[in-house]
Amino acid sequence: MTDAASGQEILAFDLLGGEARVRELADRFYDLMDLEPEFAELRALHPPSLEGSRDKLFWFLCGWLGGPSHYIERFGHPRLRARHLPFEIGTRERDQWMRCMALAMQDLGIDDALQMRLMQALWQTADWMRNVPR
Template structure:
């Protein structure tokens, strides 16, 4: 009997190399697009550590290696974002950069569609204003 295994979104995306490209493009856009100035200010000029944390988080979130959990424990996303005032405008700035980064990163259409929905739900959940 042949066992069928479904690929995870992480695998369908292309694994670590493509995920790294997506994360780097996201932060490059945040730094360069004036429409994202509010969330850029929240992150500061040096995004090296936060880039790595987002990469590690998304790796596990997408079904790949649980890098973030191995280093930091449970993500507790909402608690980690509570110190920042996040309303609809901040959510939308984050999504603007992430959706553009997805446009700039080669990925299958079904992965993009899945990510758009999942990123929206997660970003909306981060709102605390």
């Protein structure tokens, strides 16, 4: 997205509202995953405590959205597919992840145009993460 007055690109990180809003998004995502039965298979791929997962998603999203590179500073390149290969990820898990993220964005009242932009980009990554043919 470009600022009409300056002609400069506005980062998705800034459009979302910075670190505080990214943290809210990561937390809401994992709250939904933990509470809603429709995400049970996705939840089963995670450890009993979601605290580490919450932090990693927050750190990753900050950088992915154009903000601080917290994840890279801690762990190096995300290597998302390699890091997720130990888990069976099929279309069901992909779709649950995407639905959970969509609901988290809706619950936070994120602008519809920004939601659409982010969901399109996240879809490409989520689909690429599949490693089983179901």
